[in-house]
Amino acid sequence: MIPIIKPTMDGAEAEAARRVILSGWVTQGPEVAAFETEFAAFTGAPHAAAVSNCTTALHLALLAAGVKPGDEVVTVSHSYIATANSVAYCGAIPVFVDIDPATYNIDPTLIEHAFSAKTSAILVVHQMGLPCDMAAVVDIAKARGLPLIEDAACASGSEIFWNGQWEKVGKVHGDVACFSFHPRKIMSTGDGGMLTTKHADWAARFKLLRQHGMSVPDTVRHGSAQVIFETHPVLGYNYRMTDIQAAVGREQLKRLPGIVARRRALAARYAELLGEAPWLGLVREPSYARTNWQSFCVRLPNSADQRTVMQAMLDAGVSTRRGIMCAHREDVYASQPLRMSLPESEAAQDHAIVLPLYPQMTDEDQQKVASTLIEATRSKSRAQDSNPGIRGEIWWRPRIGASLIESER
Ligand SMILES: C[C@H]1O[C@H](OP(=O)(O)OP(=O)(O)OC[C@H]2O[C@@H](n3cnc4c(=O)[nH]c(N)nc43)[C@H](O)[C@@H]2O)[C@@H](O)[C@@H](O)[C@@H]1N
Ligand SMILES: O=C(O)CCC(=O)C(=O)O
Incomplete structure (x- = not known):
């Protein structure tokens, strides 16, 4: 595993x-x-x-x-x-x-x-x-x-x-x-x-x-x-x-600089391996930031079922995690009125997955992760389901105004 x-x-x-x-x-x-x-x-x-x-x-x-x-x-x-x-x-x-x-x-x-x-x-x-x-x-x-x-x-x-x-x-x-x-x-x-x-x-x-x-x-x-x-x-x-x-x-x-350098190299390798699957959306660093790649997050095509992809990968011996959770969807915060809609937060939770990334990973491990993910999503790679822009362009959908949910206070 x-x-x-x-x-x-x-x-x-x-x-x-x-x-x-x-x-x-x-x-x-x-x-x-x-x-x-x-x-x-x-x-x-x-x-x-x-x-x-x-x-x-x-x-x-x-x-x-x-x-x-x-x-x-x-x-x-x-x-x-x-x-x-x-x-x-x-x-x-x-x-x-x-x-x-x-x-x-x-x-x-x-x-x-x-x-x-x-x-x-x-x-x-x-x-x-x-x-x-x-x-x-x-x-x-x-x-x-x-x-x-x-x-x-x-x-x-x-x-x-x-x-x-x-x-x-x-x-x-x-x-x-x-x-x-x-x-x-x-x-x-x-x-x-x-x-x-x-x-x-x-x-x-x-x-x-x-x-x-x-x-x-x-x-x-x-x-x-x-x-x-x-x-x-x-x-x-x-x-x-x-x-x-x-x-x-x-x-x-003492190890941290080495860990970060290794994670950056592994992230670059993932980008290379996943480059052949343009239907997968990768994070590109903005000009103002250098990440430590704590997590390597991939956006799936909208038509791909996140749980099915994750299960297929788990069955193949690859552990993943879903996109970052949204607190407002948990019972503990569900009754609290929202001041704005959160479509991008929800989409990121539902349509992204996080891949394994740790310094001890071998190139063979990374190839296995990448090929398993590509195979699990290839049939969902229809052009209309891709997420243009997540590869680095700013993907902007205005949502202030009609979609704004005013607080009841
Ligand atoms: C990007 C996000 O990453 C992390 O969230 P996450 O939902 O991926 O984290 P969880 O899935 O709860 O991570 C717990 C997992 O982290 C691993 N883990 C947790 N503790 C250990 C450990 O002691 N040893 C080993 N080998 N693994 C450990 C296990 O695989 C465990 O299932 C957190 O760091 C969040 O704070 C962060 N936003
Ligand atoms: O408890 C967790 O699973 C993560 C929380 C955390 O990272 C922290 O509080 O330091």
Whole structure:
């Protein structure tokens, strides 16, 4: 079976975990601090704070941005449900904007239509590792005076063209970026997350809130010759990363440039192999973005049944995933009125699939994936079913106006 992903770990990560276990200090401590310093240096961010996963990172980011109950946060539905959930954890309402089908990322031209007097933040996603159009989004956020949060769960090592040079996602281009180290991501600590921010006071707040809002951390009390009594001035959470995870993360970070380079080579090979099937829509990087190819997403012809194609591939020993989910279609958000229709988000969920991609893949593996996909879709390759434009042209269908669904509020 060719799986969707394989973590890239070996004895170096095992040895790092062993070293921490034998050190006698295993929870958030010196390894977490070192991982934060190294991750900040990697991205170019002034501050970093490690947490238990990216969902908790997003929660803390929204709290630092001042999101409170009853507020609205403009974001996408087309994302793993953690994006919308983090807004709901604040008692706020996620207001969903449709995506650009060429990039699977938020369509900046639609953002204005999602605003109301209750909007208190913008939360964008760098979906599948491909940076969204940050220049456009930053302009909108600045014009409105809104904090801008980047869900960079998938985007470790991705780059944005900024002020004439390539910069890492997380440097930070908005106010704060949130990363995931879940095993489905390209570097992993088992589970884990990281915030990078340009604001020193936000970083201090993340470090306070991740550990129960405790005034004096356990590490400080542990090493003190004086008796110290801690206090809890604010409501905090247990969102810590352990030192075992951080030690693994430090090894993963050393590998990250190599992992990204390998994924880029594998993605280029997929594009070559699938080039003979023009009915399949591939993602092409816009001029402002270099993806880490966390996922290699392919748009199927509209007449192809997604589940049938995925089952045929699974039967042949190739694991795939459907297009990115849409939160507004899940029961948990279904009763919430939409401010705009989301046709591109829904089409992307229903008509795209994600192919296996991991550094250990052989050329034989990739040929098998490509040939299986081509065979499973060839009969659906009628010209009228192709998705012109998904190969890189901007495929635009205006949908503001008649299709706009006004909020009932
Ligand atoms: C592009 C999207 O990719 C991912 O979403 P997804 O729906 O593809 O993710 P899921 O299908 O839930 O991914 C879980 C899969 O990730 C793999 N996986 C998860 N944990 C492990 C692991 O520890 N070891 C190995 N070898 N594989 C692991 C398994 O194949 C598991 O079925 C997430 O990273 C999303 O956040 C992201 N938007
Ligand atoms: O829990 C998951 O499956 C993914 C969520 C994630 O990536 C995170 O919270 O770091």
